[in-house]
Amino acid sequence: MVDKEREQDSHTDVNAVIDVSSGRSKYLRRGLILGACMLVIAAILLQWAGSNSADQLQYKTQPVQRGALTVFVTATGTLQPTNQVDVGSELSGIIKFVEVDYNDRVNVGHVLAKLDTSKLEAQVLQSKAALASARAKVLQAQATIKETRNQLERLKEVRKLSNNKAVSQHDLDAAQAELERAKAEEAGAEAAVLQAQATLELNQADLAKAVIRSPINGVVLTRAAEPGQTVAASLQAPVLFTLAEDLTKMELHVDVDEADVGQVEQGQEAAFTVDAFPDRSFPATIKQVRYGSKTVDGVVTYETVLEVDNSDLALRPGMTATADIKVENVADAILVPNAALRFAPPEKEKEDDSGSGIMQALFPRRRRPSAQPTGDSNGNRNKTQQRVWILRDGQLTAIPVKTGFTNGIMTEILAGDIQPPVALVVDTESPNS
Numbered sequence: 001m002v003d004k005e006r007e008q009d010s011h012t013d014v015n016a017v018i019d020v021s022s023g024r025s026k027y028l029r030r031g032l033i034l035g036a037c038m039l040v041i042a043a044i045l046l047q048w049a050g051s052n053s054a055d056q057l058q059y060k061t062q063p064v065q066r067g068a069l070t071v072f073v074t075a076t077g078t079l080q081p082t083n084q085v086d087v088g089s090e091l092s093g094i095i096k097f098v099e100v101d102y103n104d105r106v107n108v109g110h111v112l113a114k115l116d117t118s119k120l121e122a123q124v125l126q127s128k129a130a131l132a133s134a135r136a137k138v139l140q141a142q143a144t145i146k147e148t149r150n151q152l153e154r155l156k157e158v159r160k161l162s163n164n165k166a167v168s169q170h171d172l173d174a175a176q177a178e179l180e181r182a183k184a185e186e187a188g189a190e191a192a193v194l195q196a197q198a199t200l201e202l203n204q205a206d207l208a209k210a211v212i213r214s215p216i217n218g219v220v221l222t223r224a225a226e227p228g229q230t231v232a233a234s235l236q237a238p239v240l241f242t243l244a245e246d247l248t249k250m251e252l253h254v255d256v257d258e259a260d261v262g263q264v265e266q267g268q269e270a271a272f273t274v275d276a277f278p279d280r281s282f283p284a285t286i287k288q289v290r291y292g293s294k295t296v297d298g299v300v301t302y303e304t305v306l307e308v309d310n311s312d313l314a315l316r317p318g319m320t321a322t323a324d325i326k327v328e329n330v331a332d333a334i335l336v337p338n339a340a341l342r343f344a345p346p347e348k349e350k351e352d353d354s355g356s357g358i359m360q361a362l363f364p365r366r367r368r369p370s371a372q373p374t375g376d377s378n379g380n381r382n383k384t385q386q387r388v389w390i391l392r393d394g395q396l397t398a399i400p401v402k403t404g405f406t407n408g409i410m411t412e413i414l415a416g417d418i419q420p421p422v423a424l425v426v427d428t429e430s431p432n433s
Helices: 002-055 118-161 169-209 338-342 358-362
Strands: 058-063 065-081 084-088 093-098 111-115 211-213 218-223 239-244 249-257 269-274 277-296 299-309 320-337 384-392 395-406 410-416 423-429
Touching: 065 299, 065 395, 065 410, 111 239, 118 169, 169 211, 249 277, 249 320, 269 299, 277 320, 320 338, 320 395, 320 423, 338 384, 338 410, 338 423, 384 423
Parallel strands: none
Antiparallel strands: 058 423, 065 249, 065 320, 084 239, 093 111, 111 211, 218 239, 249 299, 269 277, 269 320, 277 299, 320 410, 384 395, 395 410
């Protein structure tokens, strides 16, 4: 009886445990289902919010304009005098005195400096003495010729009177040879005179070069000579002074990039600025575009010379200048902002099987702009086929256009169905921004 009661109690305990376990599993299953439903709802809400924000995307616009377009080519360079001369010395010696200083104005023939001429003067005297000696030898040779000629004539006369018996033919030939030798000595003496004369003139020229004079009318830019300084002229003449002919007329030498040199021509107008006068613009004119190229760090440039009026002497040689060369001017053109040519509408998100569902809703991919060719920024009128975008009934619509010149901000439109003041889309913006 007792065993039956125990068996009945054990069955009761087992049923109670089973009932508790089934209840817990039921609640757990309900919790899992509820959590899954909440995740689905959250994913749907996120996807809806993303699509709703995409639908609310707004666009920035700028109107098409009509007006003048000026295209510039920018280049940098340095100012230089129209004619700059380096004055040096062909002779070696000691500088005796210097007559000019920096910024002094000089004329042609003005004495700049003078070397010590003691040695040169002595050489000139020596050359004069050698010349006088050579001339004396010429006179001596001429006297010898006169003497031998008279001797020859006397022998001939005696032979004639003696009927060719007193003087032999051998004696006549010897006298004739003596006369010829005298003439040769005279020719040698005359050559020595010429040589001595040349030496004298050379020494006199050196003596004259000891006085260093200005070859031009101008201004002294640099002076590298001091009294007592030794000048050693060997293979190359040392530069003692640098003169600028006329600082009221100067040149600006700039380096134009190879991509822009095709647009730069002689006679074009330009304007430039220097660091010394940042708020002032100086006019200039293209004088020459040189064919020789320069390559620095792989960049090919062509030297271009601009004429500059410097009547007020505000500009100085060596100043660094930035020049804007006017290469094209379109009087009446349809102009669009370059940002409109660079704009590309955002692509719609494409659903992917591997990324659809909850993960795609939880982690939406960012939209990437499509590739779009940009406008030509170097000013060339290349008639590039491009497109711009306008808004029609809130939808983006592409319009093909052909572009011309550009100044980097606005671009000329040569062909296309756009007229001012049509608004072109230039960018996107968020409604919360």
